[in-house]
Amino acid sequence: MKIIVVGTGFVGLPHAAVLAEAGHEVYAYDIDQNKIDAYRSGDRERIEEIVNEPGLVEAIEETKDRYLFFTSDLAPIIEGTDIVFMCLPTPPKRDGSTDLSYYTNAAHRLGELLAKRQDERRVVLVNKSTVPIGTARVLQKILEEHGVKNFGVASNPEFLAQGGAIEGSRRPDRVVVGADTEEDFDRLRRVYSQFVNHVRIRYLETTPETAESIKYVANTLLLTYISFWNGIGARLGEIYPNLRMEDLKIGVTSDSRISTWGSYVSNGAGGSCFGKDIQSLIYQLNRAGRSTDLLQAVYNINEYQKTYLIDRAVYEAGFNFNNKKVALLGLAFKKRTNDMRDSSALKAVEALLARGVSEIRAYDPLAMNEAQRTWFNPEKNHLFSRITYHESPREAIEGSDAVYISTDWEEFRGLATTIEKAAPPPYLIIDGRRMLPDYRQLVAKGYAYLAVGDVYLKPEAPAEKTGANGQERVPAAAEA
Ligand SMILES: NC(=O)c1ccc[n+]([C@@H]2O[C@H](COP(=O)([O-])OP(=O)(O)OC[C@H]3O[C@@H](n4cnc5c(N)ncnc54)[C@H](O)[C@@H]3O)[C@@H](O)[C@H]2O)c1
Structure with a gap:
């Protein structure tokens, strides 16, 4: 098959590489010349600056110039094309549409x-x-307007989770294809021949409208799980000192009807999809005069989680952020990616700056360049000049008055020792991901500890909370 992939970002690039692995002739096209140059160079650092996904560079290396070609010029490659995959950004507008x-x-x-x-x-x-x-009908109309002959349109929503894009494209849970004609279904079956009749992968053929709906319903249901645990589990843990969050989670999800995925409490789910997709679905339902109370509540809870720990630090721990230095650990929206789109850290930064901090000492294992390049650009907001960038958690913590853990990077599980070395008590630890298994020792040594889903633990609190049966805390699982 001769395939063009239009848009080579977080979805298009892994998709193109995996199609090329399957032996198709794939042209990955993007209007961004810098991206195309970087991909063509094959240079790991340059590619990972744009899309950092495990196995991606290797997949490109394997296929580049044999099955996979990069271009910013569409005209020369259009002849003889069997399939065009549209992998373009669909960001939200202010009104959610x-x-x-x-x-x-x-x-x-x-x-x-x-x-x-x-x-x-x-x-x-x-x-x-x-x-x-x-x-899909809009696309069909545009092509008709241009007088294109002999074409079909189909919907094949992408379900990959960032941080596992290559693996997710090689072995998806399901492939959903919405089309109108047997000829078009057949074309897609040939593209995805490795998934059709696969014992584990569901291959679903349906209408374009159903395929488009599946993506929205799936994403909003996932966010509903997350907001359910944040809106109920976290609140209960914050009220009752003797409530063991990990036991609550195990007890509830032992029911085979209840999902274990999403059964964690956190400082909210970010990323380019959840927030925008739920806003879009709310808009679509509203426009049709249908009720959106549930979705609105799910969205609001998720947004609330992103900054409420900073408010709790003020009201429960009595911490005054004014003129304080705060270490911010984790900028990416989740571990194993450099993507900061809609990351909780962005909201935390806004809230910290609004509360008058003198410095935010930022660290992330992968997203430092991304942070400096785009989001934390002082020209956009002069307060962003208060953000400093550090090469390790220790460097970020040194000289700070408090630390805020925003992303579930595994390396943060060892932070207790780092904190002890870099920041003597009194010192406030705000844990948005329940990443510190050793929090009790820290509290005993005079540190103040405030975690999502827990009551505030004062330094040397006499009534410490214990994990169930001496269990360690489990960090928040990765989100989609
Ligand atoms: N990121 C995810 O995890 C994910 C998962 C599932 C679905 N999606 C959906 O997939 C779509 C793409 O998301 P993404 O994260 O890959 O976006 P992205 O911004 O990373 O990539 C989009 C690419 O399209 C290019 N582009 C823009 N206009 C173009 C044009 N006219 N011609 C050619 N290229 C053009 C951009 O330069 C960019 O490289 C969105 O609708 C998103 O909701 C994303």
Whole structure:
């Protein structure tokens, strides 16, 4: 198959690499010349600056210039194409609706070129972006407007989780294909021949509207699980000192009808999908005059989690952030990625700056360049100049008055020792991910400890909370 992947970001690049591994002739196209240059160079550092995913560079190395080609010029590759995958950004607008401009711009460009192609062969345009229900018809109209002949449109939503994009593309839970004709279904079966009739992978063929809906319903259900535990589990743990959060989780999820995924408490779920997808679904339902109370509550709880520990530090621990230095550990929205889109750390930074901190001493194992390049740009907000960047947790903690743990990087589980070495008590530890198994020792040594899902533990608190049967805390699991 000759395949064009339009948009080579977090979805398009891994998708293109895995299609190339399956022996298709894949052209990965992007309007961003810098990205294309970096991918073409094959240079690990340059590629990982853009998309940092385990196994991605290796997959590109294996296939580049044999099955996988990178280009920023669409016209020369259009002839003879069997399939076009649309992997374009669909960010939220202010009102929660989806900004489809990237998507429709690409569709118009494709329409222009496909209308002029010489070959008569059927081409199928397949949508992998998360788009409002009904967008396959929008794409169809755009192509018709341009006079494109012999084409089909299909919806094939992407379910990969960042941090596992390559593995998720090689072995997805399911492949959902929404199309209108047997011919188009058949085309997609040939692309995904390794998944059709697979013993473990569900291969579902349905209508485009159903496929588009599946993506929204799945993502909002996942966020509902997370908000359920944050909105109920965390609140209970914060009220009752003798409540053991890990036992609560085990006891509840031992019921085979209840998901273990999402059964953790945290400082909210970030990333480019959950927040935007639930806002978009709320908008779509509202526009049709339907109730969105449940979804709105789920969204609000998730947003609340992102900063409420900072408020608790003020009201429960009596900590005054004004002119204080705070170490911020973890900037990426979850571990194993450099992606900071909608990361909880962004909201924490806003809240800390609003409370007058003199310095935020930031550290992340992967996202430091991303942070400096885009989000924490002093030209956007002069207060961002209060953010300093550090090479290790220890360096970030040294000289600070408090630490805020925002991301569930495994290396933070060993922070107790680092804190003891770098910051003598009195010192406040704010743990948004319940990452410190040794928190009791720290409290006994005079540290103040405030974690999501727990009562505030004063330094040398006499009534310490114990983990169940001496168990260690389990850190918040990774989100999708
Ligand atoms: N990131 C995820 O984990 C994830 C998971 C599932 C679904 N999705 C969905 O997939 C879509 C893409 O997400 P992403 O995270 O890969 O976005 P991204 O921003 O990382 O990548 C999009 C790419 O499209 C390129 N682009 C923009 N306009 C273009 C045009 N006109 N022609 C060619 N290229 C163009 C950009 O330069 C960029 O490289 C979104 O709809 C998202 O909701 C994302």
